[in-house]
Amino acid sequence: MDAQFKKGVLEMCILYTLAKDEMYGYEIMRIVKNYFPDVYDGTIYTVLRRLASDGYLDFYIGETSDGPKRKYYFITENGNIYLNDNIEQWKSLCSIVQSMGII
């Protein structure tokens, strides 16, 4: 799959997951790996980092039961807007491809 294309879908996947609930990095990665088994774990973290630096996500440091602190990610207002934009674009792309008879 084309890298740029894939990154876009990865972003959407992560944002959609976080729109439903806040999670820590490893949890998010596990969910994403369900849909993208071939993607490197590390890449998911780089996408998380980018989404956070773009302001679509934010995080707080939380405690865990057995000691080490963890980043808990949550979606921001801008993130929601960005996610909905992306979903609309995908919907229109899909209907175009469908109407061409390709899928």
Next chain:
Amino acid sequence: MTRKEFINSLYKELHHYFSSKDSKAIIMDYEEYFDAGITEGKSEDELCRQCGEPKKLAMEIIGDTKAIKIRKILSSKIIKSLDKVIYHSKAIIYLLLIPLLVGVIKWFVDSGWYYWKYPDMLWNFESNLVKYNNIITEKIGPSLAANTWFMIFGSTTVIMLLIVLSLRQKTYRYLYLIAIFAGIIISMNNVRYALGQLASKERALGLILNAMKPFFIGIILSAILFIIINIRKPRVI
């Protein structure tokens, strides 16, 4: 690969671009990853393999930063405008003619024609000092210099035109000529300096020929390039 090896390798790559502080902050995510993975029961080796190659990950992270993004946008904008200038603008051809124009103007201003009226002035300089009056001998120097400047500026224009036109026509068949004109520029510059020493030398010929060496080298180089370019099948770039 062990966790420690992975983390160290990733840190090293990140540190090429980020500060220690920022690199450590980025690393923390991956420490978290290993912590959680090990809790789940996975081995360090398995986690390292699934995480990806440290070098590639570092490049992804670095490439995501705003500075790199801005640099990419800027450089593509620069490339686009360079492209426009080189391939499409008519004005650039006229611009490239400016050095030639400067050379012509300077030639007239410094009486470049003077030297050609008294061409034998250059050889046997000292005996000529007696033959010609002072005004003439004084004017010969600048006049000769003006001629060399004309050659220098003219050759600059020729070289630049050769490059631009070759790029536009997408052919490098004539680029070997650049060697000749580069040789001319260097030689004429040497001649200019040599002129300054004329008064103290008896025969100018040897001095001038020495100064012209780059020109002869340019011709030889040019011939070599011509042969190299033409023994292969002609090909557009």
